Amino acid sequence: MGVRLHNVSKEFGAFEVIRDVSMDIPPGSFAVFVGPSGCGKSTLLRMIAGLEETTSGTIEIAGRDVTQVEPAERGVAMVFQSYALYPHLNVFDNMAFSLSLARTPKARTREIVHEAARILKLEEQLDKKPSQLSGGQRQRVAIGRAIVRKPEVFLFDEPLSNLDAELRVQMRLELTRLHRQIGATMIYVTHDQVEAMTLADKIFVLKDGIVQQAGAPLELYDNPDNRFVAGFIGSPSMNFLPAEVVSVEGGSVAARTLGEVAHTWRVALTQSRLSPGERISIGIRPEHLKLSDDGMPVRVEVAEELGDVSYLYSRIADGTEIIVERHGSRDRLDGKNVGVTADPANVLAFDEKGQRLR
Amino acid sequence: MTMRRVENGIVTGFTVIAALCWIFPLYWALVTSLRSEENVTANPGLLLDEFNFSSYMSAVFDTKLMIWYFNSIGTAVIVTAVVVLISMMCAYALSQIQFPGRRLLYFVVLGSFMIPAQALVVTQFILMSDLGLINTWAGIILPQLIVPVTIIVYKQFFDAVPKEMREAAVLDGGGEYTILFRVYLPLNWGITTALAIVTFIGVWNAFFWPFLVITSEDMMTIPVGITQVNDAFGVAYARIMSVAMLAAMPVVLAYLIFQRRVTEAVMISSGIKG
Ligand SMILES: Nc1ncnc2c1ncn2[C@@H]1O[C@H](COP(=O)(O)OP(=O)(O)OP(=O)(O)O)[C@@H](O)[C@H]1O
Ligand SMILES: [Mg+2]
Numbered sequence: 135m136g137v138r139l140h141n142v143s144k145e146f147g148a149f150e151v152i153r154d155v156s157m158d159i160p161p162g163s164f165a166v167f168v169g170p171s172g173c174g175k176s177t178l179l180r181m182i183a184g185l186e187e188t189t190s191g192t193i194e195i196a197g198r199d200v201t202q203v204e205p206a207e208r209g210v211a212m213v214f215q216s217y218a219l220y221p222h223l224n225v226f227d228n229m230a231f232s233l234s235l236a237r238t239p240k241a242r243t244r245e246i247v248h249e250a251a252r253i254l255k256l257e258e259q260l261d262k263k264p265s266q267l268s269g270g271q272r273q274r275v276a277i278g279r280a281i282v283r284k285p286e287v288f289l290f291d292e293p294l295s296n297l298d299a300e301l302r303v304q305m306r307l308e309l310t311r312l313h314r315q316i317g318a319t320m321i322y323v324t325h326d327q328v329e330a331m332t333l334a335d336k337i338f339v340l341k342d343g344i345v346q347q348a349g350a351p352l353e354l355y356d357n358p359d360n361r362f363v364a365g366f367i368g369s370p371s372m373n374f375l376p377a378e379v380v381s382v383e384g385g386s387v388a389a390r391t392l393g394e395v396a397h398t399w400r401v402a403l404t405q406s407r408l409s410p411g412e413r414i415s416i417g418i419r420p421e422h423l424k425l426s427d428d429g430m431p432v433r434v435e436v437a438e439e440l441g442d443v444s445y446l447y448s449r450i451a452d453g454t455e456i457i458v459e460r461h462g463s464r465d466r467l468d469g470k471n472v473g474v475t476a477d478p479a480n481v482l483a484f485d486e487k488g489q490r491l492r
Numbered sequence: 493m494t495m496r497r498v499e500n501g502i503v504t505g506f507t508v509i510a511a512l513c514w515i516f517p518l519y520w521a522l523v524t525s526l527r528s529e530e531n532v533t534a535n536p537g538l539l540l541d542e543f544n545f546s547s548y549m550s551a552v553f554d555t556k557l558m559i560w561y562f563n564s565i566g567t568a569v570i571v572t573a574v575v576v577l578i579s580m581m582c583a584y585a586l587s588q589i590q591f592p593g594r595r596l597l598y599f600v601v602l603g604s605f606m607i608p609a610q611a612l613v614v615t616q617f618i619l620m621s622d623l624g625l626i627n628t629w630a631g632i633i634l635p636q637l638i639v640p641v642t643i644i645v646y647k648q649f650f651d652a653v654p655k656e657m658r659e660a661a662v663l664d665g666g667g668e669y670t671i672l673f674r675v676y677l678p679l680n681w682g683i684t685t686a687l688a689i690v691t692f693i694g695v696w697n698a699f700f701w702p703f704l705v706i707t708s709e710d711m712m713t714i715p716v717g718i719t720q721v722n723d724a725f726g727v728a729y730a731r732i733m734s735v736a737m738l739a740a741m742p743v744v745l746a747y748l749i750f751q752r753r754v755t756e757a758v759m760i761s762s763g764i765k766g
Binding site for chain 1: 654656657659660661662663664665666670675678679681
């Protein structure tokens, strides 16, 4: 059940866009593909939909190998970023289009469409043309068109990116609600990690056509497998500092930052075998940095004070940017020099290839 | 400021002169058709001194005008319907369906568009004659079905439809015919009517080919028939002009009703012709 990919690859000519991707999306879950632009998210989604051919590997939906199956027979419905509503049909006919192609009886069609319209609060709009709707309403019609097909799997390709910020937050909640209500498997593509964190049961982080890490949102946040995932998930993103190992004592490694401000950080590492002199890169989330007089000296350039939370955009002497997140602070630190430190358990380390050291 | 005004005045003046030159023969034809034959012969002139419909009566009753009308309407409607339908289908395939030889086929279409119809007349005539289609509707219709420019215009419009439209329909279970007739055609009604009207006017006015392929008076279309009014009855100016007026009427009506669309279509297809 659910969706399963085995060693799936996709080439456009000689250009490999998806490389040997395997994944398991449990039935009823909300999976999100996230990654930077051009990493192959849409391509992967379109391969699951059958709109793009699979170069090698197999795709299974609900236990059935659908790699060679026509898109319409795969039990998937897709919501496009541009909505792809038919401008010449009203909302009702847009939603009823697939039913009419399937020669569903009129009365049954009306029942199904009205049910979907009720779920999506579109009952008042059924007679309107898409051009007479607001962006959010169009989005809902596009979702409605997917719902009426009662698919095994819903596919969304950046469905909220044409909406303004406020509406996006609202639609995000509605999508979560819809998912709970319908219970179908949903796969959602976005490059916005906030959307990914809020919507997903399981996030797949992609880069260059390779799944970098898959897991629950907080798992990726707390325990990233590599530097890319660590930097991609979380906002503002993690601070990275190049460093050199100076000493190893059991579970604790001391690493000194390179450059003129040679500050030594303690990193809790239990499994990795490091020896003094090795180059690593250490990563600390803004929220884990604390101000302390004996910490690494930084100069605060701008302090964004939002009341509950404030962000100190700072630099160390060699120009590397460091962001510090604080809560409930009322001391204005613009232009001040402060020291930052962190609990060794919250300092992550990555080797030179960007793999996480544990 | 005054410079601009002078310039505008000159341009307007030239436009008015051009318009007058263009309208003068039409005016003369209309006036002639509304005067009696004797009057026209006795006092050739430009003034409408009487309202006399006798030459119209004679055009309708003494010539085969009604039969020619019928032939013209029949052939023009059939050619228009078939041209629009096959061009649409051909353009859809060229624009939306991936198949081997697609580019080659498109170049063939483009290539055939570059060969003037006159260059093919002899071969086409021999072909029609071999097929025994001289003096038949089929003989008039078949060679006129090849209108590459319609395919090219349609292809450009289909290319401009966002590909998600097609993909959404594919996911909804639509086959190619469903997608063409239920999505692409409704999205392109504007250009479809425009192309239909332009094709219709073109076929209605076609003279050269029907003139070659038809010799029997009963199979003639109106533009060919007009030449017979002259031959069969001696020079009868008023009647010739009446027939001409009646011949032009459907085109004028079509133009007046669909003015905007026609202009659009002419601009688009001449834009492609370059
Ligand atoms: N039809 C195609 N032919 C050739 N290359 C393609 C084609 N479609 C996509 N690509 C390439 O595949 C790569 C991945 O494209 P894709 O659309 O999947 O990216 P994406 O992750 O969805 O990005 P975005 O966030 O910008 O939408 C890109 O480098 C793109 O140039
Ligand atoms: Mg994309």
